[in-house]
Amino acid sequence: MARRFELERPRLRAVAYRILGSLGEADDALQDAWLRAHRADTSGVENPSGWLTTVVARVCLNMLRARDTRREQPLDDSADRGPAAAVATGSGGSADPAEEAQLADEVGVALLIVLDTLGPAERLAFVLHDMFDVPFDDIAAMLGKTPAATRQLASRARRRVRGVPVPDADLPRRRRAVDAYLAATRGGDFDALVSLLHPDVVLRADAAVVPTPEPVAVAGVERVARGAMVSMGRARSAGVVLVDGRVGMAMAENGRLRVVLRFTFADDGLIAGIDVIAEPERLNKLNITGIS
Known part of the structure; x- marks a missing residue:
């Protein structure tokens, strides 16, 4: 079984990464699973x-359930860069940031962000069934639920991941604007970013973003754009999602939701306001889904 584990390691690692959203935690889960497989009596295992x-899925499920919160650590790396840096902030914690970024791109940053808003059972059911074709009967045994209940878990997760169509005629145009905002931030294209912002744009960040004792506000195109440019490298961990039914952006750190940006738009389609949210209580109240 240990030899078989090594042969299966790439696939098992993919399973663990999609369930946990963190490369470091996925590798920890594989180490735990390897020890369990090594010690177990597998003489009667047919598959x-x-x-x-x-084994890997159960280890991951235990790890998900053990998380006290999805946002345990404060964002403390932007304190010395000014409040506008909150536009694209985040902190590194991966053992291999380059590989983590590559995996996130392969899976989809927005998908990982939405997965992080699911409960452990929903996340496990969706990942195992929809991504790896594990039968619901097998997943139900892991969760201690009936197959019918497990199907419902996966169905709810699927709706959140795929998103529900929103009857908003401006949605496509606003999505293009947020897509362009993210692309300009990632690429360090200051002029392109400025072109998306209304002259009177205001960015408001809660106290957990910077952090500061009080929320902060930054006004003016150049100040807001400069803040985004400061953190352009960390924009790779961001994805475009629906936030309370409106186009927004969310940022993850090792697969954990950390910051959400809510946008308001002027009549001409330019971005007039950016609300940056990092306080756990506020994040937990947001309804984040994929965009269908």
Whole structure:
């Protein structure tokens, strides 16, 4: 079984990464699962691949349930860069940031962000069934639920991940604007970013973003754009999502939701306001879904 584990390691790592959203935690889960597989009596196992997937999934489920919160650590790396840096802030914690970024791109940053808003059971059911074709009967046994209940978990998760169509005629145009904002921030294109902002744009960030004792506000195109440029490298961990039914942007750190940007638009389609949210209580109240 140990030899089989090594043969299956790339797939098992993919399973763990999608369930946990963190490369470091996925590798920890694989180490734990390897020890369990090494110690277990597997003489009666008829499907080694399925058995190993179950072991890894159960380890990951325990890790998800053990998280006290999705946002345990404060964003303390932007304090010395000014409040406008909150436009694209985040902190690194991965053992291999380059590989983490590559995996996030392969899976989809927005998908990882939405997955982080799901409960452990929903996330496990969706990932195992929709991404790895694990039968609901097997997933139900891991969760201690009926297959029918497990199907419902996956269905709810699927709706959040895919998003529900929003009857808003301006949605496509606003999505293009936020897509362009993210592209300009990632690429360090200051002029392109400025072109998306209304002359009277105001960015408001809560106290957890900077952090500061009080919320802060930054006004003016150049000040807001400069703040985004300061943190352009961390914009790779951002994705475009729906926030309370409106186009917004969310940022993750090792697969954990950390910051959400809500946008308001002027009549001409330019971005007139950016509300940057990082306080856990505020984040927990947001309804974040994919965009269909």
